Structures are given as structure tokens and as C-alpha cells.
Amino acid sequence: DAGITQSPRYKITETGRQVTLMCHQTWSHSYMFWYRQDLGHGLRLIYYSAAADITDKGEVPDGYVVSRSKTENFPLTLESATRSQTSVYFCASSPGNEKLFFGSGTQLSVL
Amino acid sequence: QQQVKQSPQSLIVQKGGISIINCAYENTAFDYFPWYQQFPGKGPALLIAIRPDVSEKKEGRFTISFNKSAKQFSLHIMDSQPGDSATYFCAASMSAGGFKTIFGAGTRLFVKA
Numbered sequence: 001d002a003g004i005t006q007s008p009r010y011k012i013t014e015t016g017r018q019v020t021l022m023c024h025q026t027w028s029h030s031y032m033f034w035y036r037q038d039l040g041h042g043l044r045l046i047y048y049s050a051a052a053d054i055t056d057k058g059e060v061p062d063g064y065v066v067s068r069s070k071t072e073n074f075p076l077t078l079e080s081a082t083r084s085q086t087s088v089y090f091c092a093s094s095p096g097n098e099k100l101f102f103g104s105g106t107q108l109s110v111l
Numbered sequence: 112q113q114q115v116k117q118s119p120q121s122l123i124v125q126k127g128g129i130s131i132i133n134c135a136y137e138n139t140a141f142d143y144f145p146w147y148q149q150f151p152g153k154g155p156a157l158l159i160a161i162r163p164d165v166s167e168k169k170e171g172r173f174t175i176s177f178n179k180s181a182k183q184f185s186l187h188i189m190d191s192q193p194g195d196s197a198t199y200f201c202a203a204s205m206s207a208g209g210f211k212t213i214f215g216a217g218t219r220l221f222v223k224a
Binding site: 040 | 117153157204206210212
């Protein structure tokens with residue numbers, strides 16, 4: 001009954017590797033979002049989804065791919081990881097009333 | 112291009128004092144202005160929010176003041192407590208834009224006991 005869960009909690013990878021961050025929500029919220037958090041930049045929107053099979057770019061989409069085949073899942077893939085993608089990644093969901101519910105985050109290090 | 116500008120970056124307040132964090136936005140299409148609170152190792156959580164047809168909203172010790180003409184809004188924390196020490200983010204969203212929420216850079220608040 002966790003609501004929104006992200007996995008893994010921590011991930012270390014090397015430049016050039018493909019990495020997938022998982023996000024799962026149990027509320028059946030229509031909207032889902034991916035943000036990255038970096039010191040001095042706050043939270044920046046990467047991609048968002050209004051429903052299954054509907055996704056759109058946010059502020060910083062380059063180097064990322066998303067999919068949403070099921071309402072409850074919204075994975076984020078880094079196709080070829082770069083050091084600049086070292087960050088804390090947060091997934092969020094919303095029932096469509098502007099309020100966001102965040103997961104606990106994935107801390108990603110790209111070496 | 113930062114659509115929501117937040118200041119200060121960090122803030123130290125004595126216990127019992129007032130903490131004030133300011134934000135400014137550019138896009139007049141924004142129609143919802145929330146504040147999120149984040150503790151270390153956790154995701155942000157909604158604290159309080161306001162719509163532009165209201166100039167002030169108060170919930171307990173937390174108050175949002177909103178100035179539509181100046182495109183500015185601020186968070187006031189009255190009687191600040193050590194448990195309020197956290198990072199605070201202002202944000203803005205537009206219902207016509209798929210509820211995309213744009214965040215400010217954040218303010219790290221430390222309340223001294």
C-alpha cells in the first residue's frame with residue numbers, strides 16, 4: 001500500500017550504459033511525471049504523461065526516453081548515460097488536480 | 112530559462128522567528144501556485160497552495176501572500192520551529208498545460224533552537 005514507489009533507491013553506472021529507473025503507483029492517478037533534482041536548479045521536469053500511451057516532453061528531455069503502457073507504471077530510460085545525468089530522480093503522480101505526490105527518489109551516479 | 116525564481120537560496124532563523132521565502136514567475140498563464148516541503152532523503156510533499164484569485168491563504172503557521180500584478184508570491188512561516196528545517200520549493204502550474212508543474216530552485220531553511 002505504498003502509493004508511489006521508485007526503484008532502485010541507489011544506482012551506480014558507467015558512461016554509455018543504458019539505465020532504466022522504475023516508478024509504480026497504486027492510486028490509478030492519470031498523470032505521472034519525472035523530475036531531476038540538482039543543487040541550484042531545484043526540480044526540473046524531464047517528461048510527463050497524461051494517461052497510458054500519452055507522453056510529452058518537459059524542460060530537460062534530452063537523453064531520456066519514457067513509456068507508459070500501463071497507467072500504474074512510468075519507467076524512465078537513459079539510453080546512453082552521461083556524467084551530467086548524475087542526479088536524484090523523482091517520480092510523481094497526480095489525479096489531475098495539480099497536487100503532486102512524489103516517490104522517495106532514485107540517486108543515480110554515472111561514473 | 113527559469114520560469115520561477117526563488118530566493119533566498121538558504122535561510123537561518125531563530126526558533127520562534129518568522130521565515131520568509133520569496134518567488135517570482137513570468138508566465139501569466141500559471142493558475143496554481145503550490146509550496147512543497149522536502150526533508151533529507153525524502154520526496155517533496157505539498158505544504159500549501161494558492162490560486163491567483165486570492166491574495167492570501169493561511170494554514171496554521173504557514174501563509175502564502177500573492178501579488179498578481181507583480182507576479183510574486185511568498186511563504187511566511189510564523190513561530191518557526193526546528194522541525195521546520197527543510198528545503199522549500201515554490202512552484203507554478205497551469206491546468207491548460209497538462210498540470211505541468213515548474214519549480215523554483217529551492218530554499219534550505221535551518222531553524223536554530
